[in-house]
Amino acid sequence: MSRRAVAFLLLSGDRDVHALVRHTEGRERYEKVRRIVEQTARRHDRPLSYVIGLKRQEEADVIARRVTQVAPGRKGRFVGVLDFVTLFPPTAIPLLILVVYFGLYRFVGVFGAGTVVDFLERRVFAEVINPAVNALVARHIGSAALRELLAGEYGVVTLGLRYSVAIVLPIVGMFFFMFSVLEDTGYLPRLALMSDRAFKLIGLSGRAVIPMTLGFGCGTMATMVTRTLETRRERTIATLLLALAVPCSAQLGVILGMLSTRPQALLLWAGVVGAAFVLAGYGASRFLPGERPVFYMEVPPLRVPVLSNVLAKTLARMKWYFVEVMPLFVGASAVIWIGRVTGLFQLVLKGLEVPVRLVGLPPEAAFAFLFGFFRRDYGAAGLYDLARAGRLTDAQLVVASVTLTLFVPCVAQFAMMWKERGWRSALAIAAVALAVAFITGYALNLVLAGTGGAP
Amino acid sequence: MTGTMTSTVAGTVAGTVAGTAAGTAAGTRIFRARRGTISGERSMPTCRLAALRAGERGRVVRVTSASAPLLQKLLAMAIVPGSEIRVDLAFPAFVFEVGNTRVAVDRAIAQQIEVERIGRVSRCCTPRAITGDPRADGRRGGTNEPSL
Numbered sequence: 001m002s003r004r005a006v007a008f009l010l011l012s013g014d015r016d017v018h019a020l021v022r023h024t025e026g027r028e029r030y031e032k033v034r035r036i037v038e039q040t041a042r043r044h045d046r047p048l049s050y051v052i053g054l055k056r057q058e059e060a061d062v063i064a065r066r067v068t069q070v071a072p073g074r075k076g077r078f079v080g081v082l083d084f085v086t087l088f089p090p091t092a093i094p095l096l097i098l099v100v101y102f103g104l105y106r107f108v109g110v111f112g113a114g115t116v117v118d119f120l121e122r123r124v125f126a127e128v129i130n131p132a133v134n135a136l137v138a139r140h141i142g143s144a145a146l147r148e149l150l151a152g153e154y155g156v157v158t159l160g161l162r163y164s165v166a167i168v169l170p171i172v173g174m175f176f177f178m179f180s181v182l183e184d185t186g187y188l189p190r191l192a193l194m195s196d197r198a199f200k201l202i203g204l205s206g207r208a209v210i211p212m213t214l215g216f217g218c219g220t221m222a223t224m225v226t227r228t229l230e231t232r233r234e235r236t237i238a239t240l241l242l243a244l245a246v247p248c249s250a251q252l253g254v255i256l257g258m259l260s261t262r263p264q265a266l267l268l269w270a271g272v273v274g275a276a277f278v279l280a281g282y283g284a285s286r287f288l289p290g291e292r293p294v295f296y297m298e299v300p301p302l303r304v305p306v307l308s309n310v311l312a313k314t315l316a317r318m319k320w321y322f323v324e325v326m327p328l329f330v331g332a333s334a335v336i337w338i339g340r341v342t343g344l345f346q347l348v349l350k351g352l353e354v355p356v357r358l359v360g361l362p363p364e365a366a367f368a369f370l371f372g373f374f375r376r377d378y379g380a381a382g383l384y385d386l387a388r389a390g391r392l393t394d395a396q397l398v399v400a401s402v403t404l405t406l407f408v409p410c411v412a413q414f415a416m417m418w419k420e421r422g423w424r425s426a427l428a429i430a431a432v433a434l435a436v437a438f439i440t441g442y443a444l445n446l447v448l449a450g451t452g453g454a455p
Numbered sequence: 456m457t458g459t460m461t462s463t464v465a466g467t468v469a470g471t472v473a474g475t476a477a478g479t480a481a482g483t484r485i486f487r488a489r490r491g492t493i494s495g496e497r498s499m500p501t502c503r504l505a506a507l508r509a510g511e512r513g514r515v516v517r518v519t520s521a522s523a524p525l526l527q528k529l530l531a532m533a534i535v536p537g538s539e540i541r542v543d544l545a546f547p548a549f550v551f552e553v554g555n556t557r558v559a560v561d562r563a564i565a566q567q568i569e570v571e572r573i574g575r576v577s578r579c580c581t582p583r584a585i586t587g588d589p590r591a592d593g594r595r596g597g598t599n600e601p602s603l
Contacts, residue, residue, distance in 0.1 A: 050527065089546065193550065295548065296559065296560040298557070299557040299558065300557075301557070
């Protein structure tokens with residue numbers, strides 16, 4: 001490194017270089033250098049790194065002007081109109097809703113989470129892979145405990161792999177595809193700037209629109225994407241909201257299926273979960289220390305997406321999903337195995353029955369809650385079975401759906417929270433979600449009972 | 456754009472560091488900053504970017520933020536003293552063109568960018584002159600031209 005470069009880094013306050021110079025030049029000489037840096041900084045009212053950057057920018061402009069020629073810009077009429085439509089709020093907001101409806105709900109939700117998942121799960125896993133694995137394990141493995149680890153209802157292959165490959169992968173794959181298309185068109189920053197004001201109310205900036213939308217696909221993946229947020233405070237708030245009040249596609253599917261024949265119940269569920277989202281965000285933004293979020297973003301021009309770009313990005317993300325998220329699902333089924341073999345689950349189940357009774361549900365619902373933690377949709381499916389067996393009234397069904405949605409996210413998401421935010425934050429967020437879930441359930445149960453039951 | 460030069464600041468340190476290291480002074484003249492100011496900043500009637508409406512143009516005079524990370528980010532997007540900007544949208548966020556890029560910032564940042572207006576407001580009905588936030592005026596202090 002040239003001396004000049006070292007000098008600039010010293011002036012910019014680069015810690016590594018300061019440490020290096022102190023080490024190589026000795027304390028006395030370093031003190032001299034430090035004094036000079038300080039004196040220089042005092043002569044400017046802005047950080048030296050900024051002053052240097054500005055000067056550099058100025059020089060770059062001079063060079064750029066010398067060597068470039070600007071051709072008169074030509075803007076297509078269509079692009080101009082599209083540009084206007086995606087930025088002007090009265091047209092941009094309906095467009096946003098259309099994009100979310102068709103892109104997310106119809107394509108990812110109905111086609112991905114419905115059609116493709118049905119095929120992979122019912123045809124491929126349930127009819128081909130699982131029976132084969134079960135048969136293989138039954139033939140070659142003597143120990144019943146080991147057999148259960150690999151196969152059976154909660155096995156690493158039959159549950160962990162099936163869950164991550166047949167259910168979550170198609171959903172996130174579709175989602176990644178849609179997301180890459182939107183990304184390639186340059187629409188996402190517009191989405192972010194349109195929603196910035198709304199997100200500011202809950203302590204986030206418009207950038208959070210990306211992880212929050214992803215959360216409706218897979219909360220685990222969304223929790224990881226909170227990395228893109230600027231400050232630790234924003235990342236914490238986003239992680240909390242994803243854990244608490246953003247139902248993932250798997251859960252959403254079952255809850256919609258369960259409540260769709262009861263529109264009032266569905267509305268009530270959506271209203272309560274939505275209110276919990278806003279209140280929790282608002283509360284967190286009030287009580288968490290740290291600076292308020294700022295929003296800035298480059299807004300690229302709109303472009304026609306290039307298929308090769310879209311595919312490359314989708315594939316890269318799916319690869320990432322395989323490497324980072326799938327092990328968490330496989331790990332989850334191993335945890336279920338340990339819980340079942342050691343009898344720990346029976347204990348937890350007994351403990352859970354207390355709050356479950358408190359919110360006015362039959363004790364059997366505790367099972368749905370516990371397994372809901374390992375498979376978010378499984379919890380909802382457990383309730384579905386209870387409802388079909390006539391064990392739940394409509395009011396109880398709403399209370400259960402709300403409580404389950406707000407309840408601690410699935411074990412994979414919890415592991416990702418732990419990994420991204422650290423154990424302290426992960427446990428604190430889980431505790432908040434648990435408390436909010438049951439308190440809300442309790443209150444809702446009281447209100448519904450008071451107003452005469454069925455919504 | 457060119458400020459007057461009173462000292463070659465980096466030269467001093469670069470020279471000193473070089474001197475400490477091996478005894479040669481490598482004076483550099485990358486810096487030409489007037490004491491306490493940054494070239495491009497000048498004392499003319501200015502207002503905040505947040506006061507501009509869609510369709511208006513201005514020249515950045517100064518970024519008043521004290522936050523080094525924010526200053527660096529704005530610098531990276533070429534929002535520096537001297538850059539010309541044109542506001543496309545004032546609500547829900549400030550969207551403006553600077554050079555060949557288009558940038559969106561929130562109101563808090565737009566309050567920290569001092570600009571001088573260029574020309575008169577064009578109030579024609581091009582897609583550029585989209586909504587000015589009606590609340591944008593009058594809420595800020597320190598502007599010399601509250602409205603045009």
